[in-house]
Amino acid sequence: MRHPTRLIPLAVTLLACAFLLVPIVQSVLAGLTVNYFRGLSSGLTLKWVGEVWGLYASSILLSIWLALACLAVTLVLGVPAAYALARRPGRAARVLEEFISLPLAVPGLALALALLQLYGSYSGFRTSWAFILVGHVLYTLPFMVRSVLAVLAAIDLKTLEEGAATLGAGPARRFVDIVVPNALPGILAGALTVVTLSIGEFNLTWMLHTPYLKTLPVGLADSYASMRLEIASAYTLVFFVMIVPLLVAMQWASARAQRILS
Amino acid sequence: MTLSLSRVAKTFAGGTKALLPTDLTIAPGEILSLLGPSGCGKTTLLRIIAGLEQPDPGARVLFDGEEVTALPVERRRIGMVFQSYALFPNMSVRANIGYGLKMQGLARADIDARVDEVTALCQLQPYASRAVTALSGGQRQRVALARAIAPRPRVLLLDEPLSALDAALRGQLRDELALLLRSFGITAIFVTHDQDEAMAIADRVAVMRAGQVAQIGTPETLYRNPTSGFVARFVGGAMPLRGRVTGDHLHLPGGALRLRPGAAGQQVFVRAEDIRLDPEGPLAARVEAVTFLGTHYRLALSGAAPDLLTALHAGHSAPRPGEAVRLSIAPDALLSLPAEDHA
Amino acid sequence: MTLSLSRVAKTFAGGTKALLPTDLTIAPGEILSLLGPSGCGKTTLLRIIAGLEQPDPGARVLFDGEEVTALPVERRRIGMVFQSYALFPNMSVRANIGYGLKMQGLARADIDARVDEVTALCQLQPYASRAVTALSGGQRQRVALARAIAPRPRVLLLDEPLSALDAALRGQLRDELALLLRSFGITAIFVTHDQDEAMAIADRVAVMRAGQVAQIGTPETLYRNPTSGFVARFVGGAMPLRGRVTGDHLHLPGGALRLRPGAAGQQVFVRAEDIRLDPEGPLAARVEAVTFLGTHYRLALSGAAPDLLTALHAGHSAPRPGEAVRLSIAPDALLSLPAEDHA
Amino acid sequence: MSHRSFLLLCLVPLASFALAFLAIPLVRLVLASGEGAEGWAIYLTILRTPRYLATLGQTLLVSLAVTAAALAVSTTAGLFLARSRFAGRRVLLSILTLPLAFPGVVVGFMIILLGGRQGLVNQLLPGHWVFAYSVTGLFLGYLYFSIPRVLLTVMAAAEKIDPALEEAARTLGAPPWRVMVDVVLPALAPALIAAGAIAFATAMGAFGTAFTLATDIDVLPMVIYTEFTLSANIAMASALSVVLGLVTWALLLLARSLSGGTVAAGG
Amino acid sequence: EDAICYNCPPEWADWASMLDALDAQADIQMPHDNKNSGQTLSQLLAERASPVADVAYYGVTTGIKAGAEGVVEPYKPAGFDEIPDGLKDPEGRWFAVHYGTLGLFVNVDALGGAPVPQCFADLTKPEYRGMVGYLDPSSAFVGYAGAVAANMAFGGDLGNFDPAIAYFNDLAQNDPLVPKQTSYARVVSGEIPILFDYDFNAYRAKYEEDGNFEFVLPCEGSVRVPYVMSLVADAPHPEAGKRALDFILSDEGQAIWTNAYLQPARPVDLPAEVAEKFLPAADYERAVAVDYAEMERAQAAFGERYLNEVK
């Protein structure tokens, strides 16, 4: 039964895992080692993590704040819109959905350039965190809309709403009582995706940020270029500690939403 | 409540005339079934009554004389049971049943009392606090019914409430539904494409075809006195006997049958239960297939008429496939109906 | 081909005993139906024959005496029709039908000839070059059948081939399938949970229950001489009459019935068609519901037995709901079967 | 309020945002590309400048290579993981999807750790095993963040394949490899196109990785960045952005029409 | 008080200490900012209509360009007059704050046993394959300064960059690393064993990092370059910006540079313990000043040539 060719997929899988995992382990070790090039024998330390906190705490906090703000905005913009798109699956709705998905196809750099040119001269806006927020919302909004839309498209929303209407519920009531509760798995999956992506967003942010408003990934780029490897690694470690639980939660939530779809 | 429709029609955006101008009156407490093949406009008619679809201009929908044609669905005070039940998956059984009462702004205590009452009526007490997703098909159907009647609607509308169930459950719930509907005592309209269901539940049946009501009447009337070949086929599965009529005889490939007088220019139909195996019968046929059905055998017969005929044969044994048999049909069992050009 | 199974059993990884040790022999050309409620092991048995599932150790599957128990499915030369049809969506109708022939390494011309032949047999010529996604349910079923028989398998296995269809189509295709299967003339095993289907198609029916074959025989045998209450209920819908047996009488809430001798310690069943309205009858009952069925009425009766009884009443009129009636049942119509503890 | 107006109201916030921060800025970007000294001829300049064309070609080439490699690796691993049940399967799956939300800069750093001068490979096999700063490094970096995306799409599709299809092929005598070729891969095709499109678009636009690796291998996003930062050549940066955006978007549209509309780009 | 400086990275020229001192002694809080000179200028240009930064720091040619573009405004801080002529715009649009001398910053441990290179010419030898790094001359000022130095080393001048182009092409055969951003840490970590960089960065590594680092003034000679600062035109916090510039040119400010191995723009004497850490004065004679205005004029054309011809 165990033909050698049956081992190829296993080998490919293990190699791919090693490719992805090894540098992660290296960076975690480097961030905790006194001197990485002398190796683990130089001892383990949290010194670098402490230095990272000293240098970059504000970036980390800014990223968390931006991610939450981004979540709030994508919820307000995305959930009602996903509902409207789900209920009016006409051509115009398709075009709008396609249009807001452009940031998935158009590189972040180009979008940032576009934003800078249009709004760069409104200095109050340009220098506020809201400017970066706009970039993050642009990039994450399609994920929220699609995630909610996928769940709404999978349930028979029209009939559920008609059911509520025959029982006396008007449009707004139905949105609150029927649409939102039933879209929750999609909203949750979308929310986790938005937060995760916002915390990791670099391409737009690098162009949009000002020195006062460095986000976590901007700080990371900074540390890779100018800090010693142990600090860069420790910072990466901090990033992993933040992002990995989010990722795990995100995948759990998407799997859950997926189950509802089937 | 008396429900009356006048000149209700519906043309969809694409130009489909789903419903041609229709008049209909339903007496208080009456249970009417809309029966017909797929696409004939049953759902459209029901949805217009509910207010979920706007009829073409000129239509009038009256609830006890009050015109509701322009009233949005949420203000019509109707109850509706959907084919898929459309139970709110985010609410418990109780919350589903109480939703319409909540929308009426009733006090918490009143809602609770009424929900208890309806839950009991529909025998749902053991499941009241469950999630609706944790119910069987039959239980869901009862919840849908309970939810629709809890706010005491003026009319109850049901769109194929049994068709989501599997065959075994369908038979059982059909009878349960019939009993419940009678116990509510409210006007109800019931859409189905299954004649057994229509017969079992309704006081009167409106047989629809291509956007029109072909015939309306009690089950017995439709079965015994169909006014068209379409109704004869659809109710009771009458088979056409395509042949030449001369005087009071119908000439078929397998022989000639005697007709009741006055059948000229008409089409002749017969039902499977009216075809008898009879060694002295006037028609010759060949047995193609035999199926044992317990009380009787179903025979597929060729040669007697241009099409294959089905006959039901009671008895402890049946001829074998390939055997030649003779058939007789009593003149009274032959339905002579106005000729129609299409099936 | 003669198919024989000996001590075929299946325990799934989780410990589910899907099939208890089963012996079965199927004669060449015979059409056997596996009939039983959901989860009774029908599919498991079929898949073991196909080679898609490995039976527990000790089992033997013989095709014409040749042991195939360890042979992988692709080398068993069987044909299978799946419930979902499992047509290859990336291939045309012709390519689907020819796939098994291609796997046998036949020459292009031979494949074409055989595909043409099978396509004609299954009346698929008009659709031969279509995409399988552009077919109706009935057409798909015929393609699935054509694909399975094209490589001339030694046995044809069908797992609920009709259950994906809607009710109307199911009835029509049942007869079509019965005719086709006979025309192929090959050994076939047919899984279903619908007794009408089993009766209409099979030479012999194996009624299964909880991983075992409860009874095997022709449709008539199963209907007239069920060996267990389970088979009596499942085939022909016999209803239990729960009462006290003293001597040759069965005492029920509505009165006492005379039994055939030797029924003590047994459970008594009756079928709806054997209950008669009879003013002189020994049983008193109340009519709960009446449904007009064309040739007869179906009555739901309470009071006669602990459970509601259904009776079929022929005639032009029927009692109304609420009326008191009397019933009789001929002693010969009462099935006395070994007592069983669970339903 | 009628249901129709309620639905329109639901769209207002999103539509306003998209107009203000997507539509108008993109129009501005296109206009800006024509505001340089050469005007709209700037697009001709791009076509006539070998360096830009070479960069565009290079970007396309790397992206296509990454797409092909990611499809090969992730399809193999995805099918394997979707079809086998063994202890540790979930762990492997988690590892393979872990980099899903790593920013490009982190991915670049991972490649430096792996293939830099001080990287693992160079330490284990000293010699010329420094690949982080070459096309190889860039390719591996892009592969690093493409594997998880493709894998998830492939696995989702693999789980939706009706097992009866494969069983049917086997009952008809097909050996396992033929089942793969005749049934499994065709069934996966739309998902593969969709996933490939996502990998491709991501690679085309990837900036952080190239930025961190700071290689001499120019890809279009890096060129846009240097045009913008070198001499504030805003017109050229805009024009190149327009070209990059159009090429990527057009290829995504093409993939979408090929796969029957299932292309939903992932993060 | 807040102010923004473009391109004041903590890991370069010891801006870290300078920013700390600004905070402690002048009560001005400036965030770290990691750009390069080219990025700083384009950012100033892009934000011309509504500037974000108050002051900017860059290589001299970039300062000249910024002055010409009008994105900075004249300001003469205290001590302006002591800056030698040629190292400041007469109006004060830009003025030097310190010098650096370009050479090779070498991580000796990372050479894998190869000898420490002594000349630009050494770097094309196979033993340094994959070890040499220089910042992108078309983007970063350090990169351009390195190109000017190498150009002069092989006989070119500001009117003829052919030798530099030829040299970079030779170097290209040796797999150089061409980052766009300050790369001090990468030399320290050994990722880039040899980097075209300033003496002050190399000394800092040599005396303050764990490891074996050298500064090499190439045998062919090199250039000294001033780093300049400007007050940004229409700065959001002009007063804070001016005070920051005053402080940087003050005695305390200039002393901070010297502690970080930089040569201050004002003639301030190096403390003896600092002076002895530098290469001998004799070596420094090989490092010459150039006409920075001329150097600025040649920059764009060279950048184009580099992009198009070096591969």
Ligand SMILES: Nc1ncnc2c1ncn2[C@@H]1O[C@H](COP(=O)(O)OP(=O)(O)OP(=O)(O)O)[C@@H](O)[C@H]1O
């Ligand atoms: N929203 C719509 N737009 C366009 N045509 C429609 C729409 N709804 C229904 N139709 C068409 O109107 C006709 C009647 O449809 P209707 O749903 O009322 O039929 P039905 O009798 O309920 O059929 P079924 O038994 O299949 O439910 C059909 O031809 C149908 O295709």
Ligand SMILES: Nc1ncnc2c1ncn2[C@@H]1O[C@H](COP(=O)(O)OP(=O)(O)OP(=O)(O)O)[C@@H](O)[C@H]1O
């Ligand atoms: N792969 C499996 N793993 C574990 N248990 C299984 C598996 N397949 C079937 N079973 C169990 O084995 C029993 C018999 O299943 P089987 O599918 O043979 O029933 P069936 O008679 O075909 O039912 P149905 O009419 O619902 O198709 C059931 O209890 C089922 O849950």
Ligand SMILES: NCCCCNCCCN
């Ligand atoms: N669009 C370029 C993305 C580069 C890869 N970074 C991963 C981002 C996480 N969504």
Ligand SMILES: [Mg+2]
């Ligand atoms: Mg309908």
Ligand SMILES: [Mg+2]
């Ligand atoms: Mg089964």
